[in-house]
Amino acid sequence: MGALAEVTNETMDLIKSSYGNDISKSITTASGLVAYDLQAPAKNLYPVYTPLRNKIPRTGGGKGVATNWRTVKSITGSGFDTSPWLPEGQRSGRMSYATAPKAANYVTLGEEDSVTFEATNAGQGFEDVRATMTARLLQKFMLKEENAILGGNATLQLGTPSAPTVSASGTGGTLAAATYSVIVVALTQEGFYNSNISAGVATTKTVTGADGQTYVLNGGSSNKSANATQAVTLGQSLVASVSPVIGAVGYAWFVGAAGSESLQAITTVNSAAFSAPLAGGRQAVSAITGDCSANPGLAFDGLLSTAFNPANSAYVSMQPTGNAGVGTPLTAGGRGNVVEIDAMLKNMWDGYNLSPTVIYANSQEIKNITDKVMATASGTILRMQQNTKEPYAVVANGVVSAYYNPFMPNGGQIIPIIIHPKVPPGTLIGWCEDLPIYYQNNEVQNVAEIKTRQDYYQIDWPVRTRQYETGVYAEEVLAIYAPFAMGIIGNIANG
Template sequence: MPDLNDALDAIKTAQGKAMQDSNDLNKSFTQPDGPTTGLQAYDLEAPSKKFYPVLTPLRNSISRVTNGFATQANWRVITAINVNNQRAGVSEGRRGGVIQHKTEDYFASFRGWGLENSVTWEADYAAKNFEDVKALAVQQTLEATMIEEERLIIGGNTSLAMGTTPTPTLMAVGTGGTLAAQTWSVICVALGPQAYLDVVGVNNGGIGQQFDASSKVPSKITRTNADGTTEEFGGGSARKSTAATVATTGTTSSITATVTPVIGAVGYAWYIGAAGSERLVAVSTVNSVILKQAADPNAQLASTLVDEDNSTSTIDFDGLLIQAFKPNNNAYVKVMPTGTAGVGTTLTSDGAGGIVEFEEAFEYFYRKYRLSPDVIYVSTQELLTITSLIIKNGGAPLLHLNVDASNPASLQAGVVIGSYQNKITGQRVPLRIHPNLAAGTIFMFTSRLPYPLANVGNIVQMKMRRDYHQIEWPLRTRRYEYGVYADGVLQHYAPFSMGIITNIAKPVQS
């Protein structure tokens, strides 16, 4: 069958040529070169991942009551039932002395707070089969509002004016820096709790924020609202100081700068440069600093700050720190001494497994009010400082170590102090980190009073005219608009039960 053999040979020859000639393969399919080209699926995991913290410990723990009405909450407190310590002894047939009461009146105006978000129709179309962006918009607006409420609870300020920051005292040092030989001008701005967070980064509801050349001290804030109106309010910073000058020599100079501590401040922003051109260079949590270098040429100019006291806001209520700072509220406030400029004064060990400043506060609370704080809020800096001081100075023998029964030869390295024993009352007071508390400040909080028949269910509470609610606004464009709002005030019946230790320096590492 010669014809069949010839046909088979021809097929084999044709197949061989097709495998050798690449031009004949153009109609075949190969894996695309990039992730978004060619015929392929797109492996996008749904829904989107949410990598941001939502930390609101005080908002979570403080009771909320919804019986608020009118424009402000008002209450009256009896603080003494025998003001003059009238003696109780009586003679036969006679009546005793008459006691006198002491009362104080308090009030707190209600405030509204809330944020808004929106989703365009096209964004909603595009997100189909991936994520419900309308629900996401409301959820994240609620979370953002909660975070902002936490900031208000700890640091809102509507009544404590910090005034003008004191003029810095400067000293030139010939070493320790890179300042050139010239006359330097330095300006300082005292920062309240909210302004401090704006400058250094809150990292609550976001991550990776820090002080850098783009940081700005908020002075007078003008905000455009969702309805097109504008709002103007204080950003939480005091009025900038008068400029002080000092001359340096050589090329390795530094400058120490000190101001008198400002009540209500948890930080200080420092500007340096030629007179009239001072730029933001550093933020300290004590009332002094060592300026080692010139400011970044793109940093904020002091001249851009509104030259007035911007420490209070008409749309805030007073937070816990501000209520404690206010002198008439009789809270415990200790401002650590200035110490060496740029170094400051840190917490002190008592040599017996304790902290001197804590013992002083506990003694004050019991001597004056017969109470003890039941939680101490600290920053990460102070938690590490407290742990180090106690472990190094007499506290190590008191530590309790847990051993894994299945591996008794293994011990876990790293110890942290989780609570502090009040030696006077015997109460164990937890130490807790608060995400919005500035380094260098410790806040002592009391949630219950040891007084019988006080007629107070909560000594601190959020008194609400209306709690969280969502508003979906009527359509006015091809955009869904949402708002999350609340209305109320932080009500503290016993502000004297709070305590603050501030202006605490970070220990110098040896």
């Protein structure tokens, strides 16, 4: 062993002498001979906010193609409905009922994903790729289900909007002098979130399933309106408005020379204004070929579609058009109230003796409600905090987190205002989740529920290629037993 050590040392000396001074050069991190500090597992930085899905009860036991029930809509007394008077010794007339059969068809919801064998093996020591794939798959399924509960549309067809009203006005714009043609397309909640300026209005999409079969989804847009034209001189703005379309939460505006209109704006009010040169490279109006607002047979009606349907007698109020391109915002009542919300609450009490138990709103309307309530003689409220270490601390800003309804028994009711990312700007939804106790013997355990024929289930498909394939599915319907217990305020301008 000693001889071997001497040979080794001698060998190293010979190597050093052959390289000269080069062997003394240092190795730095730039050489790349470093370890890789990878934190495991992957950090999932996306929100899974599903308040409606989390809150609405889920009930099983569904069978057949639909869940069915019968509603007693009203009971009417004999004679004058409010007069119980009888002559001595005589019998009353017979009361009558208004009844209606109701049904809600079950539909299938689903989402799939896959991971290759190589990805599974390469992920060992980092994360269980198959397990995390399934978790993310379920989360995405729930996000899509949340949107279905809110904006799913099976029956409410937007049809064809009326031709817009157009005019030229103002000074100081840079819109080129020309005669412009304007066409409008209405958008449902799904259509509003499926569409954008760069990609265009969502019409139809052909989906190829993991089984190789295809199906077609409608994106939530109406047919295109007839066009309206207006001559504009340099410096003027082109303004356009359209009669509100019931069921629409947004409008897409196509502008240009007649026959070559392209998408120029998407608004959440029924008007738009154009003062700058039109943008090129946008979706042409020729892409809109029909009404793609609903998915009959594939979808169920969500809260918005149900409330917008006139047959369901929910409260629906659209803000007036106001100045085209600006619209009409909510109105401060001057005593810490909002005029339009008060009108909704009063109408729901006068019509059905009930109140919303929650109001859902976009962040824009949360801000607008707060601005209206705080822009009163009371001014901005500052909350003072005191402790033993500091003389005081001031917390500025705040939010209206609830609204008081005076139109209820026992002095009124407090209604929470809940922010929801998929309630479109310009829209408020009031919803009575539980009927008051004086709806006696109503046999409605839940005003709305997810009725399931088969609740969430996962299928790990047989291996047919060198990848693992997984699907998450549910067979369900949103059954809304008291659709009149909802209210919508729409077409609200930002301000």
